[in-house]
Amino acid sequence: MKQWIGKSNEFPLRTQVTSHFKFKMAQTPLLSLPEFRNVSTGSLVVKEALNFWGGARVQGKDTKNSEPVYEPATGRVLCDLIPCGEEEVDQAIKSAHSAYLKWSKLAGIERARILLEAARIIRERRDQIAILEVINNGKSITEAKVDIDVAWQCIEYYAGIAPTLAGQHIQLPGGSFAYTRREPLGVCVGIGAWNYPFQIAAWKSAPALACGNAMVFKPSPMTPVTAVILAEIYKEAGVPDGLFNVVQGAAETGSLLCHHPMVAKVSFTGSVPTGKKVMEMSAKGVKQVTLELGGKSPLIIFKDCELENAVRGALMANFLTQGEVCCNGTRVFVQRDIMKPFVEDVVKRTKAIAVGDPLLDGTRMGSLISKPHMEKVLGFIKQAKEQGATVLCGGEPFVSSDPKLKGGYFLSPCVLDNCRDDMTCVKEEIFGPVMSILPFDTEEEVLQRANNTTFGLASGVFTRDISRAHRVAENLQAGTCFINNYNVSPVEVPFGGYKMSGFGRENGMVTIEYYSQLKTVVVEMGDVENYF
Numbered sequence: 001m002k003q004w005i006g007k008s009n010e011f012p013l014r015t016q017v018t019s020h021f022k023f024k025m026a027q028t029p030l031l032s033l034p035e036f037r038n039v040s041t042g043s044l045v046v047k048e049a050l051n052f053w054g055g056a057r058v059q060g061k062d063t064k065n066s067e068p069v070y071e072p073a074t075g076r077v078l079c080d081l082i083p084c085g086e087e088e089v090d091q092a093i094k095s096a097h098s099a100y101l102k103w104s105k106l107a108g109i110e111r112a113r114i115l116l117e118a119a120r121i122i123r124e125r126r127d128q129i130a131i132l133e134v135i136n137n138g139k140s141i142t143e144a145k146v147d148i149d150v151a152w153q154c155i156e157y158y159a160g161i162a163p164t165l166a167g168q169h170i171q172l173p174g175g176s177f178a179y180t181r182r183e184p185l186g187v188c189v190g191i192g193a194w195n196y197p198f199q200i201a202a203w204k205s206a207p208a209l210a211c212g213n214a215m216v217f218k219p220s221p222m223t224p225v226t227a228v229i230l231a232e233i234y235k236e237a238g239v240p241d242g243l244f245n246v247v248q249g250a251a252e253t254g255s256l257l258c259h260h261p262m263v264a265k266v267s268f269t270g271s272v273p274t275g276k277k278v279m280e281m282s283a284k285g286v287k288q289v290t291l292e293l294g295g296k297s298p299l300i301i302f303k304d305c306e307l308e309n310a311v312r313g314a315l316m317a318n319f320l321t322q323g324e325v326c327c328n329g330t331r332v333f334v335q336r337d338i339m340k341p342f343v344e345d346v347v348k349r350t351k352a353i354a355v356g357d358p359l360l361d362g363t364r365m366g367s368l369i370s371k372p373h374m375e376k377v378l379g380f381i382k383q384a385k386e387q388g389a390t391v392l393c394g395g396e397p398f399v400s401s402d403p404k405l406k407g408g409y410f411l412s413p414c415v416l417d418n419c420r421d422d423m424t425c426v427k428e429e430i431f432g433p434v435m436s437i438l439p440f441d442t443e444e445e446v447l448q449r450a451n452n453t454t455f456g457l458a459s460g461v462f463t464r465d466i467s468r469a470h471r472v473a474e475n476l477q478a479g480t481c482f483i484n485n486y487n488v489s490p491v492e493v494p495f496g497g498y499k500m501s502g503f504g505r506e507n508g509m510v511t512i513e514y515y516s517q518l519k520t521v522v523v524e525m526g527d528v529e530n531y532f
């Protein structure tokens, strides 16, 4: 199957509209998901336009600057990325602004109804979207299905919050009073990374739209394919044309978005250096910013832990999405007394991870995002060895016996022992399947070492001692601490960083604060007191 095929009218619309709601509902499904019965790794070519504004896909104009996008599992060209220039970015933002003027006037319950419909459609088409995500990103289908589930859950969650958004009433002397209105910000920009392409688009758009904003989203140029599917689903669910738009491109397009005067807020996921630039650019226009940046998170395993769960937790902390996860617990501190059994079990289980064709159900680890990224990860492993670390397993290019995967960017998951805090592999974010194991003796010592980093995205602790668990959680300088688990992130709980891992939060109730503003209305019931 080499072409996109439009879908038949398989999913009837269920959204009921109230009399207040005047937008035209889409009558035909717009989702151009391919027929997936025969799709296998190495067989899809995406030819459709990948931008979306004004309620439709828009073909990029600047074809002379187009770049190939690769299918990571095969190294084959999947599609062309045509970056949006100034005029196109401007069109997308203006389209968002006109939709914002209508959408922001709806009651929360009306927005909720449409968002719930979007969540329902995603749930229904989860498997197809997941396949597309796998083909573009390289992660295993098992994980991609979870990612898409998290995406619709996020939209469902914020749909639930939309009708509850409200201000406060404050009594003042003499019968006067004030009230606050929780209002949207306007046009918000989302800039995404390549590791969770669809999920990041949902994490940013769901709270934005629930609060009454519009969004222009720019996916990573390496994973341009699924954000536009989300745009089509929102449209099909009934949002006004222009409410959620997608512009493709890299740094230049991203910078046009950050500088645009009609943009009120930028929510960014990616690396620290780019995050700083986004903040600088946004500062020029006094735009609000949420930064979800990288990490080098500690996972602390005490000798009184339930060992098997701690080992499972360490694998979850390191090997999801080929290790390309910002909150991964890549510094695994193990209390010296249990080092031997821990290492034995971790290595045994790591060796058993099935690497290969990411679309096969039995595969647990797919391919890294790109060849240069794979080489960068291999460079970290080489340097670790030079600095004295021991490779206990993996850390080499994985060559599949399947000929179609020969050009893929596979790496066997790697466990490094004999690590020290001053090694590069322990200090820097590798963003690959590489776990560094570090021994420790006391709680005090490990806390000091765990916090000795400029990052602060996440952390974890395994122990059966309840007091210790909460004491360690209190003292770790990170936006999240997992106790006796790792990398679970239900949409109901806030996610975000301390220190150089960023600020602002995604998910949870608190994110409403980052996509809305309070207006105070002061009402005088008496005479004006005049000083003049």
Ligand SMILES: NC(=O)C1=CN([C@@H]2O[C@H](COP(=O)(O)OP(=O)(O)OC[C@H]3O[C@@H](n4cnc5c(N)ncnc54)[C@H](O)[C@@H]3O)[C@@H](O)[C@H]2O)C=CC1
Residues within 6 Å of the ligand: 191, 192, 193, 194, 195, 218, 219, 220, 221, 249, 250, 251, 252, 253, 254, 255, 258, 269, 270, 271, 272, 274, 275, 277, 278, 292, 293, 294, 295, 325, 326, 429, 430, 431
């Ligand atoms: N926190 C996280 O989840 C992620 C962290 N990273 C880290 O970043 C490293 C590099 O990955 P990249 O994809 O190159 O990350 P990046 O930070 O360069 O890119 C992230 C997003 O920002 C956009 N962008 C780049 N330059 C920009 C600019 N000047 N203005 C506005 N937008 C801009 C990119 O096109 C992309 O959409 C990874 O190796 C990893 O360490 C990468 C992906 C996700």
Ligand SMILES: C[N+](C)(C)CCCC(=O)O
Residues within 6 Å of the ligand: 195, 196, 200, 269, 320, 324, 325, 326, 327, 487, 488, 489
């Ligand atoms: C889904 N989760 C928690 C494993 C990772 C999400 C953060 C990221 O974008 O890397």
